[in-house]
Structures are given as structure tokens and as C-alpha cells.
Amino acid sequence: MHRIPFEEVQERLTVILQGLGFSAERAGQCAQLFAEATCDGVYTHGVARFPRFVAMVRNGSIDVSAQPERVAQCGALERWDGQRGPGNLNAQAAMARAMELSRAHGVGCVALGNTNHWMRGGSYCWQAAEAGLIGICWTNTLPNLPPWGGVEPAIGNNPLVVGVPRAAGPVVLDMAMSQFSYGALEKYRQRGEMLPVDGGFDEAGRLTRDPGAIERSLRPLPAGYWKGSGLSMVLDMVAAMMSLGKATHQLSSDMLYETGISQMFLALNPEAFGPSPRAAQIADDIVASLHRSKAAEAGQPVRYPGEQTLRIRAENRKLGLPVDEALWAQILAL
């Protein structure tokens, strides 16, 4: 693993994006989102996704110059058309608009249709939380998960993200509806390890911790079995209905052509009624209560979602972003 300074990564990606037709400003912003995901330790959805992103620009799935446009508005709710622009820039703009609406109306909601993969979902709730707002967002995806009771991919892993502002560092949950991604299964298999818990079915239809068996059956589990399966379905429905965009079943099952997806962005303003030191205290007190609770293993206190992020971010800023050498060579050759 190679360590490359954040700025160098961002600059390199910016240059490539400009070469693809991005304006200088949008190239820098898009590159920053990729670099930040890696910097925050979300290695699967940062720089590692860049080659696929470039391939999707080249195959026409992503329109580099398309900007999201508002197509309908009603008070605190708006519908936007992503026009198949870059998914991370579209999502950032949609959350920025939901935040603006929440400053005026207490709550703001943007339904974004016809967009592209947002890369790291957590980015947009960090965006809200770092501005003092609660963010809630989700996306649908191509069919990549068998629903509970089914054997073929018919639902998406539809990540759900919730971010809560906190002076000592936001709490940000970023969860896909699959228990393990295919990327995670691959890593366990390569290390010769079994999963810590059941992760899917084997080809005989038995629950298993064997990552290779799940890769062969193509039957990973929804998180919480029937629960994550049901949650995935309703998230898809709400995003598609509110944006009038595509639902999971309408999306290409070829990830290089997963375009035109639907997303929801909600912002809630904890200070809508005035300064609220009490709200800030509530978040801190909840964190303290978790840290106080008895841990299963000594020295491994219970953690809140995103608890490691600021530490990892600081480390990667200091030492450089860890980027696989083959990946970096691939990016330099783009």
C-alpha cells in the first residue's frame, strides 16, 4: 500500500476529470469527494471507484456537464432532475439545497431522480452534520440483493445514511441493506477467513459464513434478513415515487450502466427554534452512555457510527492516503 498526499491525489483526479470535459471548478469538487472518501477510511467508495466512474463517463452513463435542475417545488419539498450528471456532485447539490430549505422551514427535502451513483453516501450527511444540521439520505441501486424469500437479485442494497451534528465530531451511520458487500466477501475469501456471522446462502440454500460459497450462489443476505429486505423495498418506493425517477427493477443490472437512479435528501434543523445547547448536550450524553456501558471485550468500548472517522481522517491527512499501487498505476494511465 502506497501513501500519497491528499493534495496530490485530488490534483491528479482533477486533471483527469478536466480531460474528460469537466469544468475546472467541478473537476476539483468531484475529485475532492473521491479523495475525502478515501481519507475518511471508506476505501471501497473513494479513489478505488474512480476507474469505474471514468469508464461510466466514457460509455455515456455519466454526463460530465449536466447540472441538476429543479423541476417542482412546494414549500420545504422540491423535486430535482439529476440529468445523469456526476452522482457525487448531484448528491452534494441536493443535500445543500435540502439544508437551505431546512434553514427556512425547519425541515427540507429534495427528491432527486435521474442521477448517478453517489459513491460514498456518508459524504452528504457529513456535509449536513458539519453545518450543524441532521441529515438523512438514501439511494436506490441496481438489483444486487435477493429479497427475503427470493433467490435472485430483485432489490437494491439501497444505502441509508443518517448524520447527527456534534461538536466533538458528528455521528454518521452509513449502512447498505446487505449484511456484507461483494467487496467485503472477496476480502474475507482472499484472507482465507470465514465471516464473523452468517452472510448469505450457499448453493444448497443453507445459511453460511463461507464467503466463497456466497459469491458462488449470488445470495448474500439482507441485513437483519426480512428486516433489511423490507427496508430496502420501502426506501426504493419512496425515492422513486417522490422523484418520479427509476426504481431498482428498472435499473440495468450491469453496474457500468447503472444510471438514472433515485435518491432522497432530508435535512432537519435542531436550531430551527433558536440556539439549542440542550440538543448538543443530548447527543453528547448519549455517546457518554454508550461508552459507559459494559463492553463484550475489555478495552473494546461500544462505539457509535462514525466514531473512528476523525482519527482515520487525521492519520491519512498526515501520512498520505493509502492507495493500492496497482490501482494508482491504473489511475495514472486513465
Add this chain to the structure above:
Amino acid sequence: MHRIPFEEVQERLTVILQGLGFSAERAGQCAQLFAEATCDGVYTHGVARFPRFVAMVRNGSIDVSAQPERVAQCGALERWDGQRGPGNLNAQAAMARAMELSRAHGVGCVALGNTNHWMRGGSYCWQAAEAGLIGICWTNTLPNLPPWGGVEPAIGNNPLVVGVPRAAGPVVLDMAMSQFSYGALEKYRQRGEMLPVDGGFDEAGRLTRDPGAIERSLRPLPAGYWKGSGLSMVLDMVAAMMSLGKATHQLSSDMLYETGISQMFLALNPEAFGPSPRAAQIADDIVASLHRSKAAEAGQPVRYPGEQTLRIRAENRKLGLPVDEALWAQILAL
């Protein structure tokens, strides 16, 4: 199991509630919510909860005459104080207000603090969905679940509910953050059955499907392990921060004194921008895609959340509500 006509159940509960000091109107409304939960097949959160509800009125946890009051407002967002009134009436009023806000602002949000157990969470998203609106609501609860990495109850099972309107019957997800409730564990044990999937840890800290072992260890699993655990934490934070109400760690671990809880109610109006036959079609098309997908067992098609409800409701309306005889005798003696 006894079958008692819906009206008889509702009338009997109404009389008891009036005896406890409820006004005639509120007694009827509260009794209806209990009877409807049972009628819809949510037997754990309907009439079966009534004796505990009465005990909490008698011990002072629930103030029968308290009405929720708005304490702050900003556009589409309001904060209400439940004043420790009956939880189901408070929740119904909060969702009604969120719905009203969504008709004016596209989206509406009510943060309700200082309330009581809402019984069946699904009630309030059926309420929204039957009125053509998308409902999203959640509640915190007393600490009844060890977080991932912990061994003692430090988070709530914090049910999350999402309802989507549909002409052929709403889609309503009503999921607690535990994989199995203690009630469910007890039923499996009494039938001498193992759980279909891991449901918690045994006393040696191993994952197990043995319901009795989990009842002894008091370590049921969050749905999706670390995922449901993290989701429970952020739902608690948002509800407590927005309502300025209590967080899970501040609630009594004695369920007869679980009072002063915090809840969130959101409504989204799919027709905020005008009539939207396309939105209705989207929901139907998603359902059709699920029904078309290949099932794990022939004749057991993939189902959406709440798919059985209308059938069960019709059956129980026709045959009478199934109520355990000992429970009914207990209620008659209240």
C-alpha cells in the same frame, strides 16, 4: 383462542378507559387503536398490551387527560410536548399534524417528546398512507438491547416505521431494531422450536438459535448486528435532540415506568406538485417486480411489508378478533 367481535372489544375497552377517567371520545379513540392493532394481526401490540397500559395509568406513568401541546414551530417543523398522555393518542395526533404540515409545505415533521409507548408503530403510517401520504416515524424505547460490542441493554429496539400509499393497499414496514423480541423468543421456546436464524448470544457469548439461551443471557441481537445497533443509536439521537425529550439511557428500565419517551413523525406528500398517477404506478410496478422475482420456495412469492395485513384485517373483522381467553378474562376483571 376466543373470537370476539371487533365492536365488542372496542366497547369493552372504551368502558374500562372511561372508568379510568378518559373522556368518552378519547376512550373510544384509544380503544379503537388497541382493537385495530389486534384486528390487523399485530397481536403483540394490540389488546394484549391493554392490561399493561391500564397498570401504567394506575401507577401514574400515563396521564389520561393530558393532551399534546405544541411548544415550538418553524415552518414545516414543530416540536410537541406529549405531557405523558396516552402514547397511542399522542402519536396519532402527532402524525395527523405532520400530515397537515405536509399538505401545506410538501413535507411535515413533528418531534414529540415526553410521551408514552405508542403501542403498534404501524398504526401511524397506516394513518398517513390511507390518506395518500408517505409516513415515516420512529420512537425510542427503554434500554432493552445490548449494542453491538456490548453485553448489557444500553440501546432501545427503537421501531422504525415507513408507510407508502397504494390504491391496492399500503406498503407498511414496522421494524424494531432487535432481530427477535422477547415475546417472539418466548413463543419459539414454548413451541420447543429453534429460531430460523441466529437471534442472540448464549451465556458463553456464542451466537445461537436457542431461544431459551438468549432469554437467560439477556443478549438478543440487533437486526443486522452492527447495522441495527448503529441505526438504533442515531434514531434515539434524532428523536431526543429534535424533541428535547429523553434519550433511551434516561428511561426507566422497568417497563411499567417507561414514560417520557421521544418520537419523530414525518409526512411526505407525493401529490405536493399536483395529482401524480405516475407515483401511484411506480409503487404498483415495484410490487409487481417483487411478485415476479424468483421465490426460494415454490408457491411462496416474495412479499412486501404489510402484504398480509388487509387479508388478516378482513378475516378478523368477519370472524371476530382472536383474543386469548385468559387475557380476555384479565381484561374483564380490570
